[in-house]
Amino acid sequence: MSVVADDIVRIATVDKARGYWATVFRRLSRDKVAVVCASIILLIALAAILAPYLGLASPYTGSMIRRLRWIGTPGYPLGTDELGRDMVARLIYGGRLSLFLGLAPVVLAFLIGTTLGVMAGYLGGFVNQAIMRVVDVFYAFPSVLLAIAISGALGAGIVNSIVSLTIVFIPPVVRVSESVTTSVRSLDFVDAARASGAGPLTIMRVHVLGNVLGPIFVYSTSLISVCMILASGLSFLGLGTKPPEPEWGLMLNTLRTAIYVNPWVAALPGAMIFIVSICFNLLSDGMRSAMDVRA
Amino acid sequence: MSEPDVLAPAADVGGPQQPLLEVRAMSKHFPVRGGFLGRAGVVRAVDDVSFSVDKGEVLGIVGESGCGKSTTARLVIGLIQPDAGSIILDGEKLGAALSLRDLRRRVQMVFQDSYASLNPRLTIEASIAFGPIIHGISSSEARERAHDLLRKVGLDPATFADRYPHELSGGQRQRVNIARALALSPRLVLLDEAVSALDKSVEAQVLNLLIDLKQDLGLTYVFISHDLNVVRFISDRVLVMYLGEVVETGPVEALWQDARHPYTRALLAAMPSLDPDNRTKEAPIAGDPPNPINPPSGCRFHTRCAFAESVCSERSPALFATGNDRHTAACHMVDPASGHSKAGQSFARELQNA
Numbered sequence: 001m002s003v004v005a006d007d008i009v010r011i012a013t014v015d016k017a018r019g020y021w022a023t024v025f026r027r028l029s030r031d032k033v034a035v036v037c038a039s040i041i042l043l044i045a046l047a048a049i050l051a052p053y054l055g056l057a058s059p060y061t062g063s064m065i066r067r068l069r070w071i072g073t074p075g076y077p078l079g080t081d082e083l084g085r086d087m088v089a090r091l092i093y094g095g096r097l098s099l100f101l102g103l104a105p106v107v108l109a110f111l112i113g114t115t116l117g118v119m120a121g122y123l124g125g126f127v128n129q130a131i132m133r134v135v136d137v138f139y140a141f142p143s144v145l146l147a148i149a150i151s152g153a154l155g156a157g158i159v160n161s162i163v164s165l166t167i168v169f170i171p172p173v174v175r176v177s178e179s180v181t182t183s184v185r186s187l188d189f190v191d192a193a194r195a196s197g198a199g200p201l202t203i204m205r206v207h208v209l210g211n212v213l214g215p216i217f218v219y220s221t222s223l224i225s226v227c228m229i230l231a232s233g234l235s236f237l238g239l240g241t242k243p244p245e246p247e248w249g250l251m252l253n254t255l256r257t258a259i260y261v262n263p264w265v266a267a268l269p270g271a272m273i274f275i276v277s278i279c280f281n282l283l284s285d286g287m288r289s290a291m292d293v294r295a
Numbered sequence: 296m297s298e299p300d301v302l303a304p305a306a307d308v309g310g311p312q313q314p315l316l317e318v319r320a321m322s323k324h325f326p327v328r329g330g331f332l333g334r335a336g337v338v339r340a341v342d343d344v345s346f347s348v349d350k351g352e353v354l355g356i357v358g359e360s361g362c363g364k365s366t367t368a369r370l371v372i373g374l375i376q377p378d379a380g381s382i383i384l385d386g387e388k389l390g391a392a393l394s395l396r397d398l399r400r401r402v403q404m405v406f407q408d409s410y411a412s413l414n415p416r417l418t419i420e421a422s423i424a425f426g427p428i429i430h431g432i433s434s435s436e437a438r439e440r441a442h443d444l445l446r447k448v449g450l451d452p453a454t455f456a457d458r459y460p461h462e463l464s465g466g467q468r469q470r471v472n473i474a475r476a477l478a479l480s481p482r483l484v485l486l487d488e489a490v491s492a493l494d495k496s497v498e499a500q501v502l503n504l505l506i507d508l509k510q511d512l513g514l515t516y517v518f519i520s521h522d523l524n525v526v527r528f529i530s531d532r533v534l535v536m537y538l539g540e541v542v543e544t545g546p547v548e549a550l551w552q553d554a555r556h557p558y559t560r561a562l563l564a565a566m567p568s569l570d571p572d573n574r575t576k577e578a579p580i581a582g583d584p585p586n587p588i589n590p591p592s593g594c595r596f597h598t599r600c601a602f603a604e605s606v607c608s609e610r611s612p613a614l615f616a617t618g619n620d621r622h623t624a625a626c627h628m629v630d631p632a633s634g635h636s637k638a639g640q641s642f643a644r645e646l647q648n649a
Contacts, residue, residue, distance in 0.1 A: 192472075
């Protein structure tokens with residue numbers, strides 16, 4: 001009996017000792033939708049990363065006599081594009097750039113936006129006004145228009161489209177982090193930390209960041225899908241990647257001409273964008289509820 | 296290693312006769328924005344407040360909500376900047392001989408909301424160790440100190456050190472807050488409604504803990520509460536505030552037996568009686584306190600006072616010694632030279648006959 005009791009006590013203590021993020025992860029792993037979405041994203045990402053080792057056909061070499069084969073053609077399970085290149089290889093290789101272009105601007109905007117937003121929210125006063133009014137200026141433009149304008153001004157290219165998309169996503173992240181920080185700042189534990197003699201940087205790092213990162217992180221995850229679509233849009237307009245580089249948005253653009261010849265193959269890059277975006281959105285929804293740990 | 300031990304209690308400077316804390320003529324006015332034309336006025340949250348706290352005593356501060364009790368505490372610990380006045384800790388003036396950082400090591404505060412005053416993402420241990428760490432204590436030493444303090448406030452470190460605030464009950468959390476306040480070995484602890492949110496049995500436990508800690512560690516408390524029974528239980532002296540001003544101050548028993556200010560009388564009379572034969576029949580003062588944006592002229596209480604005369608709306612009464620030891624009241628009836636018709640009369644009898 002006492003052995004069992006000891007075990008129960010030990011299990012209970014182990015459970016208590018778990019940190020916040022471990023709890024979030026445990027709750028997330030019980031959410032079926034989130035798990036499925038995470039698996040799909042992981043699968044696509046792994047395939048894209050490991051593409052050279054999957055024994056795929058070259059995504060660059062085509063054949064004039066095998067153009068626009070239907071889905072299910074022997075040897076070409078997903079058909080071929082308008083230059084006779086294997087769609088399976090194009091889609092998997094395309095995932096490398098598309099995922100990168102979807103993630104990199106959001107990660108950069110998350111880092112920059114959180115820093116600015118937490119500073120604006122915690123320091124208040126003049127700093128807040130300076131940061132938030134500048135952000136408002138960027139916010140006034142529709143995001144698509146802003147991305148196109150900046151990309152157009154900087155010129156086409158992957159780096160430039162990352163820069164322009166980062167600029168597009170900083171304002172919403174700053175807004176969210178500023179408002180979360182303002183609500184945390186008024187809590188007594190921040191006053192208690194100030195009363196202990198801690199400086200603003202220490203308080204932001206120890207007491208504010210831990211409490212605001214969750215909501216900002218969830219919000220940023222939901223931006224990934226938007227970012228992927230915008231990046232695809234830039235490529236579609238010729239402002240992002242250039243042919244023959246495989247990228248879902250660009251592929252959608254070049255296959256557009258074949259939509260009456262072979263609509264199913266032409267729709268495939270769009271389907272990939274759709275699947276990945278919706279998975280990121282559902283995953284961020286799942287994280288939002290998993291993070292809502294209130295005893 | 297000549298580094299002074301920052302966790303040792305600060306040495307006494309002026310001897311037992313010198314008050315530990317002296318607040319002189321402190322004011323804080325908050326600007327209020329209203330309408331579309333900008334400033335509509337100022338809230339006189341704390342207006343020309345002076346008081347002192349002796350070493351080892353408990354000063355209770357009472358008053359209705361919105362009277363400036365909490366603002367006073369936040370001013371003393373420097374969470375908000377006073378517009379005027381000075382704070383003197385054991386003879387050292389803040390801003391001159393005493394830096395804000397040093398003041399915050401010697402004065403600590405316990406807040407009312409036990410949940411909001413603990414960081415939900417930090418373990419209990421980390422919350423308590425935070426103060427010592429930022430004052431340069433190594434993290435292992437700070438951890439040890441946190442465990443010591445947990446034991447002092449009656450929580451077993453083995454069980455509680457690694458827990459998060461939401462896993463604790465309200466009473467346990469308030470004990471943690473007390474431990475956190477003690478982590479820097481303060482001399483003065485401001486208890487801002489520290490037990491008000493607890494249920495009665497837990498409240499009693501925490502009050503007893505506070506009394507024990509005060510004796511063990513030689514602490515001085517400023518105890519802010521709206522609960523008069525609790526204030527009477529724990530305080531040596533009491534300060535009554537009304538609309539940002541001190542209206543009466545004195546030893547707790549003197550105040551309870553012989554309150555001189557009509558507001559203090561009314562507050563005491565408003566306490567529900569535990570004796571069914573001696574029920575409080577009607578509210579002794581009617582209405583809400585006036586708007587602090589435009590406080591009444593003269594004595595701020597005259598709009599609700601049963602003894603108000605013309606002099607009360609014309610001149611503001613200063614704190615006047617009642618003759619009793621350290622018992623002062625800001626009422627024209629206490630000052631024989633004020634011109635009030637009841638001035639100088641035995642006020643207690645007057646009130647009883649009224």
